[in-house]
Amino acid sequence: MSSIxxxxxxxxxxxxxxxxxxxxxxxxxxxxxxxxxxxxxxxxHDAVLKVGHCKKCRTLTETELCNICTNPRRDSSLLCxxxxxxxxxxxxxxxxxxxxxxxxxxxLSPLDGIGxxxxxxxxxxxxxxxxxxxxxxxxxxxxxxxEATAHYIANLITKYKIRCTxxxxxxxxxxxLEYVDAGTLSHxxxxxxxx
Amino acid sequence: MSSIxxxxxxxxxxxxxxxxxxxxxxxxxxxxxxxxxxxxxxxxHDAVLKVGHCKKCRTLTETELCNICTNPRRDSSLLCxxxxxxxxxxxxxxxxxxxxxxxxxxxLSPLDGIGxxxxxxxxxxxxxxxxxxxxxxxxxxxxxxxEATAHYIANLITKYKIRCTxxxxxxxxxxxLEYVDAGTLSHxxxxxxxx
Numbered sequence: 609m610s611s612i613x614x615x616x617x618x619x620x621x622x623x624x625x626x627x628x629x630x631x632x633x634x635x636x637x638x639x640x641x642x643x644x645x646x647x648x649x650x651x652x653h654d655a656v657l658k659v660g661h662c663k664k665c666r667t668l669t670e671t672e673l674c675n676i677c678t679n680p681r682r683d684s685s686l687l688c689x690x691x692x693x694x695x696x697x698x699x700x701x702x703x704x705x706x707x708x709x710x711x712x713x714x715x716l717s718p719l720d721g722i723g724x725x726x727x728x729x730x731x732x733x734x735x736x737x738x739x740x741x742x743x744x745x746x747x748x749x750x751x752x753x754x755e756a757t758a759h760y761i762a763n764l765i766t767k768y769k770i771r772c773t774x775x776x777x778x779x780x781x782x783x784x785l786e787y788v789d790a791g792t793l794s795h796x797x798x799x800x801x802x803x
Numbered sequence: 804m805s806s807i808x809x810x811x812x813x814x815x816x817x818x819x820x821x822x823x824x825x826x827x828x829x830x831x832x833x834x835x836x837x838x839x840x841x842x843x844x845x846x847x848h849d850a851v852l853k854v855g856h857c858k859k860c861r862t863l864t865e866t867e868l869c870n871i872c873t874n875p876r877r878d879s880s881l882l883c884x885x886x887x888x889x890x891x892x893x894x895x896x897x898x899x900x901x902x903x904x905x906x907x908x909x910x911l912s913p914l915d916g917i918g919x920x921x922x923x924x925x926x927x928x929x930x931x932x933x934x935x936x937x938x939x940x941x942x943x944x945x946x947x948x949x950e951a952t953a954h955y956i957a958n959l960i961t962k963y964k965i966r967c968t969x970x971x972x973x974x975x976x977x978x979x980l981e982y983v984d985a986g987t988l989s990h991x992x993x994x995x996x997x998x
Contacts, residue, residue, distance in 0.1 A: 611849040615847060618843040621836070623827070636818055656832075
């Protein structure tokens with residue numbers, strides 16, 4: 609295979625990049641942006657080599673412990689459980705949570721062979737016994753798998769006598785009722801709060 | 804900058820990839836597809852190192868002359884002028900042209916400092932004097948710049964007494980008139996042929 613074809617094939621493996629886009633990207637890089645291509649190759653190589661998982665919260669990091677786990681100003685009584693490192697980024701951008709995190713790196717999916725062990729439940733239990741959390745916030749996705757994972761963890765936490773909460777589901781801020789789906793609306797009604 | 808941030812930044816430089824997609828790609832590669840990332844880094848490195856331009860037609864190739872220029876079964880009396888190597892691929896996939904190519908690697912664009920020299924007009928003239936072409940087909944894009952470039956080359960070719968043609972513009976095959984834009988329709992009318 610020529611190196612052009614092999615580059616097209618490698619780009620095709622990226623999510624959301626089809627054969628036509630891969631071809632367009634390849635020609636773009638080789639015709640007009642060879643420096644970008646070299647830079648990208650180096651960044652990829654570097655990241656694969658250096659980035660590992662935080663020993664405490666499992667997020668992606670270059671150091672043994674991530675920035676959030678080592679930050680003394682974070683509230684060490686709160687733990688938020690999320691599915692992926694990208695979720696941490698989204699929550700951090702909202703600036704409303706100041707506690708610690710635990711990343712499952714996925715969700716329970718027995719059919720795909722992903723059980724409690726694969727999403728690091730043993731490490732989570734270890735943290736629950738070692739740290740003195742007063743509350744665990746379950747912020748897994750609002751999908752069937754995310755809900756199932758949240759329920760599984762909630763069940764597990766009962767034995768630690770720690771408060772366990774789930775993030776609220778309802779109408780998005782700025783959303784018009786007319787365009788909100790039925791599932792979200794029924795959540796918004798069942799989760800209504802007194803003003 | 805951390806190697807995660809630097810990978811996000813490098814991916815951002817790809818056309819059509821914004822900060823959010825770059826972040827999603829980065830997390831995808833580091834969480835689930837490290838082999839793909841390594842493979843992509845190698846392909847990029849390889850391609851940048853090995854791929855150059857064909858000495859005869861200027862397309863991207865790993866060898867001194869490309870596959871089409873060295874193929875003795877191609878019709879050596881025909882030359883098709885295109886803007887980019889991707890155009891050659893598109894024409895080859897249509898299986899209706901069997902001659903040779905010349906790639907401008909762009910189009911005339913005086914405001915961006917792209918003149919005849921930058922699009923390889925000197926090399927094109929050299930080929931017109933050396934080879935015995937009976938026809939030059941101008942297949943530059945149907946944009947203002949592509950049309951201007953085609954006219955420039957057509958003017959240049961008059962002195963060589965070679966037949967110079969332009970690919971037909973009109974309604975796309977399978978296209979419904981209702982959805983065809985006015986410019987294309989007026990081209991389709993002015994270029995009508997007797998049945």
